[in-house]
Structure formats: structure tokens, C-alpha cells
Amino acid sequence: MTYEDLPTVPRAEELIDKAFSRAARAGRAKSGAEAQQSMLQTAGNVLSDNLQNVVTSWPDFDAVDPFYRDLADAVIPASGDTPAGVDGLRTHLSEVMWAGRQAGHIRDEYQSKLRGVDADLARKHRKQAFARLADVTREVEDDLLALGEARDTLKTLPDIRPDEPAVVIAGYPNVGKSTFVNHVTNARNEVASYPFTTTQVRVGHVERDRIRYQLIDTPGLLDRPQAERNGIERQAVSALEHLADCILVFVDASAECGYPVETQLALRDELVERFADIPVLTVCTKADRARDIDADVYLSVTEEEGVEALLDAAVEAVDYELELPFEG
Template sequence: MIFENLPTTPTSEELLDKAFSRAARAGRAKQGVEAQESMLQTSSNILGDNLHNVVTAWPDFESVDPFYYELADAVLQREFDDNRGVDALRQHLSEISWASNKTHDLGREYIGKLPWGDADAARKIRKQGFARMGSVMDQIEEDLDAVGRARDALKGLPEIDPHDPTVVVAGYPNVGKSSFANAVSSAKIETAEYPFTTKGVQVGHFEADRVRWQIVDTPGLLDRPADERNGIEDQAVSALAHAADVILFFLDASGTCGYPLDSQRALRAEVADQFDDVPLVTVCNKADLSTGVEADCYMSVEDGEGVQETLDAAVEAVGYEPELPHEQ
């Protein structure tokens, strides 16, 4: 996942402590004006290079897959309480990039001001340079804090590979979605938290025709009507539309899920509208209790009846063909 290896973002105070302590050691290795020059060079290099590394650790959002871009944008809107989302992060990174260049420039500027032959005057110039660098770091204190918070929030995103064929399951709570995902996933299902839901997103994997597929259950997003979701959750649903290759929508005709069938049908219509470019397969689960609804597949996860057929229907609806190596 593109955000999981982002390094911890240092604070302004941490960078200043690191730069000035290293500069002091560098200064002790020399004497007179050369010591002041070494201190200025060391501090400006450490600040400039570390700030540059903060910026370049982030991916170019222009090349990020639309799934992760929209999901990141939704997460950052909530984290920053700013509807600019990714654009707000870009602005913070731009300020840090400016500071990186500025601290390098200040090092060169104050080294150029050193009066050779006058160590006391050189020490005053060096202190002035340090003060200017400290002022620059004060200006970006909030930017570094924001980038650090963004990093922490995005590291928690569920690991969904938008390049793998993906089945997304939807439907009201208690209709059997998670039980189905667990039943068809050969590996132990993984649970991760969306930063804007209280329930874990489940991601499992299975193989069909030697192709690795993902199956994703998103409680808190696709298990309730759109008018009960906030704008950020709606954007998360929009992000899923980029990753989904097929939607399995579960209906419970028996009513034991606690939701009327009419409400379930209405949610199905909403999901079909939101994922209008994605095939949707309607599944009547708990068919051992009732089949009183029109559906593409009828199954009972409880009894194991129709489970494989439902999974096969999802795969067939996609018609996925893996890319083959170029023939030489």
C-alpha cells in the first residue's frame, strides 16, 4: 500500500535540536572563523536536507491510483477539517519545500557574510544565521504537524489493491455478508479500520482460474442509505467505485436481519446508482428460510448451499482476463 512506508514526520523542535547539536560538534572540530562556517554549513544542510526528505517521501498524487486518491482525499478532509483534503496536504508540503530551500539559502548567505580574520564578529554572524533558520522553522511548525497527522491517518487505510480484480459486498447489516466473505476466502480474512468508521473493513482473498481476487466487506459504508452517510463517507464510497469490479448485493427475504425487504431493495437501487459502471449481482441469502425475492443467486451460507455458485456468478459477471506477458 502506497502510504504504509511513509516515515515519521519530525517536529520543528526536533529538527532544530538535531541541526544545532550537530553544528556544535562540527564547530568544536575547528577553530576561529572556520568553526563558525562549519556550524552554519552543517545546520543549513541538516535542516534543508531533512525537510526535503519529508516532502519527497510522499507520492506524486497526480500518479496515485484514483481509488487511493479519493480515499486519501476523504481521510484528509476529516483529519484537517478542511474540504480541500489532498490539496491542503499539498499546500503544507509546499511550505515545507520552501523552508528546505530557504534554510539552504540562509547557510550560503551567512557564510558569505563571515568576516575572515575576526572570530568574534564571525560568531555574531553565525548566531544571526541560526536565528533566521529558527524563524523559518517556526513558520512551518504547523505544516510539519499537519503532514505528520496526515501520515498517521493514511497509514491506517485498508490494504486494497486496486489492480487486483475485486468483489465488493453490500447490503444491510446481518444479511450474511461477513459470513460469506469468510466462507469463500482461502486465507484468514484481514480487518482494517477506515479512519471514518467504527467498524473494521474486511478484506479477504480467493483464487479463480489461477487469478488472485479480493473480496471486500465495508460495514459502515454500504450497509445503510446514502442520506445517513456524511459527505466524507460518500467520497469513500466513490473511491470504492474505482476499485470494485463487481458488487454482490445481499438481500434477506426472511426479514431476520431486522430490515424490511422494501428498505433493502431501496438500498440496492442506491448502490446500483452509485456504482453505475460496475456489474451488480443480487443475492438472496438465507434461502433456507425464504426465497421470496427476485435475485440472480439464491444461497444459504448457514447450510453452505449455493455459496460457490454465487462466487462463480460474481467472477463471471466481471469476465476478467489477466494480462499476459508480451510474446517475444
């Protein structure tokens, strides 16, 4: 489950206008107390159904893949007294569900009052019901706004599939990560941004033995030490722990990237410790210029050296088995 299918969240006034305009049309088809009953039923149904549909359109966060759950925790800000992340979303959703149920209760309460009364009294009760329906809907105006903003943020997350094997590429800027991803995949057409970084995440795909592997370059996350990441970025790195099946740490032994080799290797060592349960391979990039480090693979994309060897090493490290249908 990703968040790309989340529908637009309506605003409180949009819902009220929709409910009352439909109610007016329904009332014109009848007369007397019956018209008031039809208007009330229509308005109550529209508000109750639409408010509850806002809630049911969101996934059950207990069932969402941990990668996407942790990303939501990372990117959703606090709103007023409501906490950030998934807990905050649950609070907003609970409030909207309450309003939807209240709209249904108000509809039912006033329908009973409309039975057996004359048209004038029925109109009075219906107006009272409309006022209460509007008040309940406006009471969750801020919750609807917060959910709408969260939805817009979540839909911008990169399309990364937790059910497909993922090779995450790490290393300081300018060490050749995007050059490699572009060279072996169609990643030029697959870029997106995390809302908390200023650079684009590159996601490319390589197929081996009918298995599609994601190659993910995450600038702004795994390109500097943990101590230099802000809280949101550290949370996003936690999300990557659920996703990554292998980490490739690119190290420019020539230091032409602008970072000393010792600094790059220190980042590698930190990632080895952080991703202790995941294979971490050291890749010496720009190997046609320098290769004075111990590495699992020596790579020079410009010279076509080590490209296939690196892909083979990554696939072997992931050790992913395709699940085939049971054959009896």
C-alpha cells in the same frame, strides 16, 4: 501506491535540535572562523535536507491511484485555514518545501559573510544565521504537525490493492456478508478500519485461475441509503467507484436481519443506479429460510448452497484477464 510506507514526519523542534547538535559536534573538530563555517554548513544542510525530504517522501497525488486519492480527500480534515483532503496536503507540503529551500538560501548567504572574517565576527554571523534557520523552521511547525497527523491517519487505511480485481459486498447489517467472506477466504486475519467508521473493513482473497480476487466488506459505507451517509462517507463511496469491479448486494429475504425486504431492495436499486458502469448482482442470503425475491444467486452458507455458484458469478461478472508477458 498505498500510504503504508510514509515515514514519520518530524516536528519543528526535533529538526532544530538535530541540526544544532550536529553543528556543535562539527564545530568542535575545528577552530576559529573555520569552526563557525563548519557549524553553519552542517546546520543548514540538516534543516534544508530534512525539510525537503519530508516533501519528497510523499507521493505525487496526480499519479496516485484515484481510489487512494479519493480516500485521502475523504479522511484528511481541514487544518486552520487550510482546506481538507489532498488540496490541504499540497498546501502543507508546499510550505515545508519553501522552508527547506529558505534554509539552504540562509546557509549560502551567511557562508559568504563568514569568508575572510575573524573568529568573533564569524561567531556573530553564525548565531544570526542559526536564529533565522530556527525561525524559518518554526514557521512551518503547524504544517509539519498537520502532515504528521495525515500520515498517521492514512497509514490506518485498509490494505486494498487497486491493481487487483475487487468484488465489493454491500447490503444492510446482519444479512450475512461477513459470514460469507469469512467462509470463503482467510479474512479473519485481514481486518482494518476506515478512520471515519466505527466498524472494521474485512478484506479476504480468493484465487481462481492464478488470479487473486479481493472480497471487500465495507460496513459503514454501503449498508444504508446515500441520504443517511455523512459527507466523508459519501466521498469514500466515490472512492469505491474507482475500485469495484463488481458489487454483490446481499438481501435477506427472511428479513431476520431486522430490515424489511422492500427496504433492502431499495438500497439495491440505489446501488445499481450509483454504480451504473459496474456489474451489480443480487444475492438472496439465508436462502434455506426464505427465497421470495428475484436474485442472481441464492445463498445459504450454513447449508453450503450457492457458495461456489456465487464465486463463479462474481468472477464472470468481473471478467478480469491476467496480463501475461509478451511472448514473441
